[in-house]
Amino acid sequence: MLIFWGGVTIGLFSIIFISFFFLKDSDLLENSIFLFFNKKTHSRLKKSFEEIKNLLSRYFIGLIIQISILFFIYSAFLLIFQIKNALIIAFLSAILNLIPYIGPLISGFLMLILCMSSNLDQDFSSVVVPNTIYVMIGFIIGQLIDNFFSQPFIFSKSVKSHPLEIFIVIIISGTLFGLLGLVFAIPFYTSIKVIFREFYSKNVSFKSLIG
Helix, strand or coil: CHHHHHHHHHHHHHHHHHHHHHHHCHHHHHHHHHCCCCHHHHHHHHHHHHHHHHHHHHHHHHHHHHHHHHHHHHHHHHHHCCCCCHHHHHHHHHHHCCCCCHHHHHHHHHHHHHHHHHCCCCCHHHHHHHHHHHHHHHHHHHHHHHHHHHHHHHHHHHCCCCHHHHHHHHHHHHHHHHHHHHHHHHHHHHHHHHHHHHHCCCCHHHHHHHC
């Protein structure tokens, strides 16, 4: 369990750290990459980097919106039913949703356990169970909003990819690279897609694949 949570923490902070410096010091990264390519391709590479920065910026803004919406919903239900450490539970549960597919399952289980354990001094059947059920209803509402509003907005609007396309990429990446693959799948795929679109836009086969 400790190894798992360590992997989750490292994965989340790695993607934030790397992406921040990619967006902040992009000129240094671009100049370093240019050294390995012919000068004729520099203009195309620069155009690709600009689009990647734009898409990733929109993607991370979308993630912040996603987390904020979930945090607000979770906090509201936890506070209404007077669950101890409500804001901390809401924050952890919202952050875990950044991990595609398995994140919501983990956050749901975490919220369930913490809600039940926070009121052990109360009557189990008349207080603990009803409060936990109501909080989990709030969790389901948050997930429905996330699945039908937040995620479609992030994937289709920010990174310009079809949800089915993203699903396949995440499954493959998670299978090959585990937890880190799940976390890095979308930013990495977005970057590769932009580069291929720029360099192979005239190729009919590639155009049909990457849109």
